[in-house]
Every structure is written in C-alpha cells, then in structure tokens.
Amino acid sequence: MTSPRLDSLEIFEDVVRHGGFRAAAVSRGVSSSAISQSISVLEEALGIRLLNRTTRSVAPTEAGQRLLKQLKPALHDIRTAIDDLNQLRESPSGTVRINAPGPAVDHILFPLALRFMEAYPEVSVEIISDAAIIDIVEQGFDAGVRFGKQLGQDMIAMPLGPPLRYAIVASPDYLHKNGCPALPSDLIKHNCIRRRFPGGTMATWRFAKEVEELEINPQGRLTLSSAHQELQAALAGSGIAHLFEDYVRDYVEQGKLSELLTDWKQKLPSWYLYYPNRRHTSAAMRAFLDHVRSYKWT
Template structure:
C-alpha cells in the first residue's frame, strides 16, 4: 500500500456510503473535484473500477460494494483509535515510566507518587531504581531524576526538591572506641563505609568548607551497594558513613547516630526531573509535572539547619 492509499480509501468509502461526491466532499472538507481525483487515482492504482458514475448518480460496482463491506469496520477502528489517542493527550491516562537513583526514589520520588496516584488513580506508574547514568530515551522512559549538573543540555529540567546535604555519621559506640574526627584528614585513621556505583566506581567523599572543596581518600573494611546499607552498617558500629542527610534524620534525632564534620557538609542544589523536549508532552508526564511544580511551591526553602562555620 502506498502512502496515499489510506486517505483515498477513506474518500472512496465516503462517496460509496453517501452515493454522492457532493455530500461526501462536505463530510470530508474537500472539494468534489479533489474527491473525484482521489477516487480515480485509487481505481487506477488498483486497476479496478469501484464506482459507477453518471451525471445524476453514483453507485459502487460489485467490487466496490465488496470492498466497502470490508473497509467500513477497519476505517471505524482507525477513527476510534485516533479519537482515543487525542483523548489521552488531554486526559491523563496510561503508563508513566520513570528512572531514578535509589536515593532520589527514597528522598523525593515516593512522597510525590503518593500525591500523584491519589489525584490520578487511572494512571499506572513504573519506577526503575537505577544508580547508573541511564539513557532514558533509549530505554523507553518518559522522564528521569538526577542532579542538575549531570543532565544533558538538550533535556528539560524541573527541580523536584529543595537543597540537599550529605552527613558524615557514626554510632556513639564506634566513636567511643575510635575517637571523633575533627577535620577531614582525621578520616584516614578510621574505618569508613564506602559505596560502589553499578559502573564500578566508588562514591567519592567530597567535603567543602568556606568554598574550599576537598575529595577525601577514605578506606575501610566494608564496601556496600547503596546508602540504606551504609546507614545500617553505621548503626551497627561498623564504621563512619557518608550519606544523604534525609537517610539518617531520624537516627540523628534519636541519638542512634552522631553527626561529624558538619561544617564540611554544606547544602547543594537538589534533584531535578528531566525529560526530552517541550512539545507534545505525554498526558501522564504532564500531570506528574503539575504535581512536581505544586510540591515545589509548597515546600519550605532551605535544607534544614545551616552548617556551622568552618573551624
């Protein structure tokens, strides 16, 4: 079938149904001459007369009538499919696929999804938690969540939370045995709980005070795959962890963990939702963006208490 056959078949079906070029042209928004030309071209490509024409009437031939019987339901299905697609563009239904690192899922995405699914129970959401730098377009995701500085320039980015902070933490029992580090260099003498990314690299301990950044070379007997495990190991007194503040807020409040080197952990810009292009955003993603922006307007500014001054 050539590219024009579908529209010409629809033109033929309208003429055969109305038995009139004039009435069919009015339905399709075409001129009678354009409609006649389309049907004639279809007949020439098929090598078959589909309509008998006189100056007074139009009627399908036997072959045309048989074609119309088969063609009518198919054209109806196509029209319904197009109408459903147009409706989904304005009404948020379907599936939203999101990709985010595990830290973003826990700290920002799950609270947003609670609100989103309450507002839009007809939408299905699939979340893939992945600490690798995934190509969301190539892997079929509608959007992803990452830090702003790790986004490609051709992506649209929307903040999903306020500033974030890291926390250097340890259990009181560990500190009683090993002492309290006062400056980043003191970490060299401690058991530090390290985290490895899926790609194989180790999570860097990047500390900063008065705009002086320092990447600390730490070591320790335990390397783990995510920050939840680092938190649990720190609670067990196995060493010093370096995690997002949100992971350990309750532990710090209860005294189960102690915060260390706080002046060296300033706030930094938080996570962004990102997606390709601004045109024809799928309805489920558009609805999720509304929830993200609403949460951003209502969220308190800042990232908790300010860091104390550098020693």
C-alpha cells in the first residue's frame, strides 16, 4: 500500500458528502472525470474499494465508511490549523457553511450573510436550506440554525433574530366561501393546510390568550413540507395556513391574505445559531459569530 495524497482524501470526503461525482466536481470546479480518476488512484493506493458505484448513486463501502469516520475529524483539524493562519492576515478568509430551515434562511440568515460578506470580502458563505435534523459536524457544516434552544450538550447556541410569532392566514376568497373562524376551536371545521416535517411528524398549531393555552391538530386535504409551499397554497385559496409572521406580512398588507385569530398569538423563542463546542474555530467562522453578536435586529 502506498501513501495516498491528502487532496485525494479530501475529494473522497466531498464525493460522499455530495452524494456523487458530478456534485463533488461542481463544488470543486473540476470535471467529473477528474474526480473519478482521483478516487480510482486513491483506491489503488489503499488496495481496497471505498465506493460502490451505480448509474444512479454512489455510496461508501464498509471500508469507505470506516475511513470516513476517522477522516472527517482529521481533515477538520488540518483545515483549522491552516485557517488559523488567517489570524496573521489583515482580514479572515475561507468559507462558512451553514445548514438552516427555509424560513430562517429567507428572513434572517440570508440578509445577515449579505452584510457579512460586504464586511469580509475574502470570506465565502454557503447556506444549505434543510429542515431535517442532521449532524452538522458529520455533514461538514460550521454551524446550523434551529427553532428554539433544544440542542445537544456539545453545541453552543446564540439567538438569531427576535422572538417569533405564527400567523393564521387565508385568502379573502377562501373566507368568503367558507366563513371566518372566531376561535381556534373553529378551525376544526375548516380546510387547514397541514405541514409534515422531514421526520414524518405532523405540525400542531398552538395558541395562547392571557392564561389560556391550547393546541390543535389541524385537519385538511392538503399536506405539504415547506413554508413556501404553504404560502402559495394559501394565496391560491386552498385553505387556512399557519406560517411565521415574516412570511405573510407583505401579503397581509397587500390584501392578498387576511390574518385570523390575531388575539390568540403565542410568543415563541427565536431562531438559534448553533455550532460545535470546540476550542479551535476557523477565523472565518469566528468573524461570522462576531458579526451575529453585533448585528442590530429590527
């Protein structure tokens, strides 16, 4: 067995993380054939197959999984050591990768990232919109965003934006045909647009007024998996939707949606940015965290 090149190991990690040669090639700015050739050279050097290839997918073999498990923290340490040299530069450089649900990306993270890149022109930001609960370290992210502070003990969390509120909305056309609910309990008589989370559970709708709190399992013919889809369905008159205020504010002001049960809004936690509780954090990530801490939320 000959010693493999470090860049071949990085390419192997990229192929697994992106799920194929083509996506890995796009991320690295090279051809798919170059990626394939690098993997072949790596497997030949190690004397063992690391990937199972089909016409539709690429997945690590048992040997590939074992190598990847030990490779990820080692590559992270190497990248961190190199990135720490940024402290000797006038300005940090590198990439910050963040995983976050769509609503947090649209209304909090995206505008924040744009201002961050203006302040740090040598830092790139990659944001992946994903509502699933993942291991951000295993998937190669520097940070993640989740609702509330329910995070692992090995994570540090900081508020990202102001507290949130849900709004109950429907189109004027839907309300004209079906009437307007006066109480949360009236929603059981309506066609509600339901949400199924990536893990398979259905979203419940929670309400609060003074000391009274209640929770409803909405019923309806349409079930979707994203806030954007729910918004479009509500605008089309398909039913009553349960969405963050930021998603619907402009449409309510324009009269395209009507907000319901406004005196039953429940104040919720903010989004939280979370990241690994490690001693070594890249210079680019440290700059991003400082930017978040100093950001003036409106």
